Amino acid sequence: MSSANNWIFVGAAFAVTWAVLVGYFLRVQRKLRAARVLLDSANTMRSSAAP
Amino acid sequence: MAGVATVSTVQVPRERRQFFGWFALLFLIASQITAILISPPDRDMGDLQKIMYVHVPAAWMTMLAPLTVLFFSVRYLFRKREEDDLLASSAAEVAVAFAGLTLMLGMLWARPTWGIWWTWDARLTSTLVLFLILAGYLSVRALIDDREQRAQWSAAVGIMGALNVPIVYMSVRWWRTIHQIQSSPSTVDPAYVIGLRLNAFAFLFVMIYFIRRRYDAALMERAAEHASEAAALGVVQ
Amino acid sequence: MSLRKEWRRARAIAWKDLTAERRSKAQFNGVVTLAVTILVMLGFALGPDAEAIRNAAAGAIWLAALFAGVLAFNRSYQMELDGGALEQLVLYPGSRRAIFAGKLLANFVFVGLMLVVVVAVGIVLFQVRIPAQWPALIAILFLGALGLVTLGTFYAAMASRSRARDVLLPLLLFPMLVPVLLAAMEATKALLGSNVMGDAGAWARLLIVFDVIFLTATFLVFESVIEV
Numbered sequence: 001m002s003s004a005n006n007w008i009f010v011g012a013a014f015a016v017t018w019a020v021l022v023g024y025f026l027r028v029q030r031k032l033r034a035a036r037v038l039l040d041s042a043n044t045m046r047s048s049a050a051p
Numbered sequence: 052m053a054g055v056a057t058v059s060t061v062q063v064p065r066e067r068r069q070f071f072g073w074f075a076l077l078f079l080i081a082s083q084i085t086a087i088l089i090s091p092p093d094r095d096m097g098d099l100q101k102i103m104y105v106h107v108p109a110a111w112m113t114m115l116a117p118l119t120v121l122f123f124s125v126r127y128l129f130r131k132r133e134e135d136d137l138l139a140s141s142a143a144e145v146a147v148a149f150a151g152l153t154l155m156l157g158m159l160w161a162r163p164t165w166g167i168w169w170t171w172d173a174r175l176t177s178t179l180v181l182f183l184i185l186a187g188y189l190s191v192r193a194l195i196d197d198r199e200q201r202a203q204w205s206a207a208v209g210i211m212g213a214l215n216v217p218i219v220y221m222s223v224r225w226w227r228t229i230h231q232i233q234s235s236p237s238t239v240d241p242a243y244v245i246g247l248r249l250n251a252f253a254f255l256f257v258m259i260y261f262i263r264r265r266y267d268a269a270l271m272e273r274a275a276e277h278a279s280e281a282a283a284l285g286v287v288q
Numbered sequence: 289m290s291l292r293k294e295w296r297r298a299r300a301i302a303w304k305d306l307t308a309e310r311r312s313k314a315q316f317n318g319v320v321t322l323a324v325t326i327l328v329m330l331g332f333a334l335g336p337d338a339e340a341i342r343n344a345a346a347g348a349i350w351l352a353a354l355f356a357g358v359l360a361f362n363r364s365y366q367m368e369l370d371g372g373a374l375e376q377l378v379l380y381p382g383s384r385r386a387i388f389a390g391k392l393l394a395n396f397v398f399v400g401l402m403l404v405v406v407v408a409v410g411i412v413l414f415q416v417r418i419p420a421q422w423p424a425l426i427a428i429l430f431l432g433a434l435g436l437v438t439l440g441t442f443y444a445a446m447a448s449r450s451r452a453r454d455v456l457l458p459l460l461l462f463p464m465l466v467p468v469l470l471a472a473m474e475a476t477k478a479l480l481g482s483n484v485m486g487d488a489g490a491w492a493r494l495l496i497v498f499d500v501i502f503l504t505a506t507f508l509v510f511e512s513v514i515e516v
Contacts, residue, residue, distance in 0.1 A: 006099040006163055013159045014083070017105040020152045021079075021257060024145070028264050035271035042278035128512050183463040190459055194452050203516040204446050207509045208460060211442075214505055215464055218498065222467035225494065226474065229487060 072264065075256035082253040086246030093240070099163055104246055106156040108254035113153045113178060114216070116146030116258065117185070121213035124206035136202040137273065139209055141265035143188050145258060150182040173224035180219045184212040294386045301390025306397060308367060315363060316398065323356035323406045331413050338415055345414035346477035350432065350469055353406050357399045357436060358461065361444035362453055364391050364398075369448060378514055388441065388510040395437045403429050416480045424488060425479045431495040432472030435502060439464050442506040445513050468502070471495040 086104045093100035123139035126132075157175045158168050169175070188208050195201040306312060330348040335341045368374040377387055407429065411418060419425055439461055447457035475491035 006097055009159050009163045010098055010101045013102045013105055013156050016155050016159065017109070017152060020148060020155075024148045024261065025264075028261065028268050031268040032264070032271055035268060035275045038275035039271060039278050042275060042282045045282040046278065180463050180466050187456075187460040187463065190452075190456060191446070191450075194450055194456060197516075200516045203512050207446070207513045210509055211464065211505060214501075215467070218467045218501065219463075222470045222494065222498075225490075226470050229474065 069264075071256075072260050075253070075260045078256055079250075079253040082246075082249040086243075086250055090243055090246050096164070099160070100243065102156065102160050103243065104250045106153070106160055107247060108251045109149055109153040109156055110174070110178070111251055112149045112254050112258045113146065113181065115255075116142055116149055117181065117209075117213040117216055119262065120146060120188070120209045124209035124213075127202060127206045128210075133202070133273070134270075136205065137269040138262070138266055140188075140192055140205060141262050141269055143185055143192075143205075143209065144265055145261045147182065147185045147189065148261070149258065150178055150185060153178050154182060171223075171227065173220060173227055176223045177216070177220040180223075181212075181216055184215065188212060294383070294389070297380075297383055297386035298389035298393060301387060302393035302397070305364060305367070305391065305394035315360070316401070319356050319360055319398075320402050320405050322359065323352045323402055324409050326352040326355050327406065327410055327413055341414050342416055342481075343477075345410055345416045345480055346473050348414060349406055349410040349476065350473050352410070353399065353403050353433075354436065354462075354465070354469065356402060356406075357440060358458055360395060360398050360402075361437075361440035361461075362448045362457055364395050364441065365444055365448040374449075374514075384511045384514050385507060387514060388445075388507060391445075392437060392441045395441050396433060399437050399440075400430070400433050403433050411480075419479045421479055421488075424492075425476070428472060428475045428479065428488065428492060428495070431492065431499055432468065432476075435468035435472070435495065435499050436465065438499065438502045438506055439468070442510060442513070445510065467498050468495065471498060 083104060087101055090100065092098050119142040120139050123135045123142060127135035127139060154175070157172075157178065161170055161172075161175070162168050188205060191205050191208050192201060195204060327348060330344070330352065331341065334344040334348065365374070368377060378384060407425075410416075440457075443460045443464070444457055447453045447460065450456050471491045471494045475488045475495065478488035478491065
């Protein structure tokens with residue numbers, strides 16, 4: 001079991017961890033922003049429809 | 052244009068400063084660096100031991116998240132408040148992320164240790180089954196359009212799924228014992244305990260932050276939905 | 289609603305489901321034929337080496353029963369869905385558990401009979417000998433079918449009423465069935481291999497525990513599923 005090999009796996013493990021965590025965070029951010037855009041546009045429509 | 056608008060019973064979240072998010076991030080970075088620096092190489096595993104600092108906390112979160120889903124699902128069935136439904140589904144989505152991560156890390160551990168990418172190890176296999184159960188939960192949410200039906204059915208599926216987690220683990224473990232396959236040793240040398248605990252808490256903070264953030268997004272989506280409906284109906288603000 | 293009235297209502301529902309026109313006999317034949325076909329396909333996948341086939345017998349039998357049974361579960365709500373009768377049925381107070389019990393009973397008879405045929409064919413195709421402890425085998429089939437049908441009937445209550453019913457039922461059901469299937473397969477494997485009876489006993493006991501847990505849980509949660 002060579003040491004150098006092991007470091008590859010350890011490195012990959014940490015890389016994958018950060019990829020998943022950051023990736024998921026970005027996904028949630030995107031959802032949040034998209035929803036806010038939708039909300040704002042809907043609200044604008046409602047207020048502009050006011051007499 | 053930030054602000055709090057009340058939309059029926061669902062509150063639109065305010066765009067607040069993400070203090071907790073920053074804290075969780077920094078704590079995680081610090082925990083990982085600390086653990087890597089202070090831990091000596093293991094007798095048998097060498098530096099491979101370091102994987103434990105991401106794999107074990109991820110596995111623990113994967114066990115914790117379904118409990119969260121269970122809690123909010125039960126609460127939804129009793130109180131029928133939409134917030135509980137959104138919290139349960141947020142927790143489920145975060146759980147899927149952690150389950151997927153645990154599986155990948157498990158494979159990255161297995162390959163150098165036993166030479167194969169997959170072993171039908173009790174914990175790895177149970178995590179895979181849990182992943183599939185959670186995927187089923189998310190499918191229910193994606194495929195059912197009626198809001199009340201979706202919430203009730205998600206709660207039912209979430210409760211049954213969460214209850215099954217220990218049962219699946221027990222049966223798979225017994226299955227392997229019957230076929231005389233040794234399970235992987237799980238004794239943790241005291242030298243590693245501090246690093247492990249630090250990282251476990253770090254992951255916990257990250258998970259809590261993710262669930263809250265996802266919940267915020269769910270609330271925002273719900274509010275947007277409601278406002279769109281109102282706009283379509285011509286209801287004036 | 290008293291327990292006896294509930295039981296009578298459940299039996300009525302089961303009876304109606306089982307005897308509804310010629311449809312149910314045709315359905316049964318269809319499902320059994322499918323199960324046998326699956327057995328044959330599995331034979332091709334795992335054989336023709338005699339030892340491999342014999343080792344795979346228990347697993348193949350239960351998988352064939354599972355895949356064919358899935359069709360039966362969604363269909364068991366078909367009649368009410370077609371006639372829009374489900375909303376009516378649910379309105380009667382205290383009848384929801386009776387609906388579940390009735391459907392469960394009907395499915396159990398259906399799947400149980402199918403399982404008998406599948407085991408008979410499986411024993412022949414997969415070259416296993418009828419074990420000396422065949423009453424024990426019957427008991428395992430009974431317990432396994434019970435677990436299978438309990439969860440199948442429960443999830444079909446949702447899947448059959450959704451747009452992607454054919455995908456949703458297996459997707460939800462199969463992971464949940466892992467403990468039951470594992471126990472049933474291992475116990476069957478032990479008996480068919482004329483193995484240590486002790487193994488089968490341990491798995492049978494586990495199977496009983498699983499059945500009790502899932503029966504209880506599904507009965508408690510079913511109300512939330514059917515009322516909406």
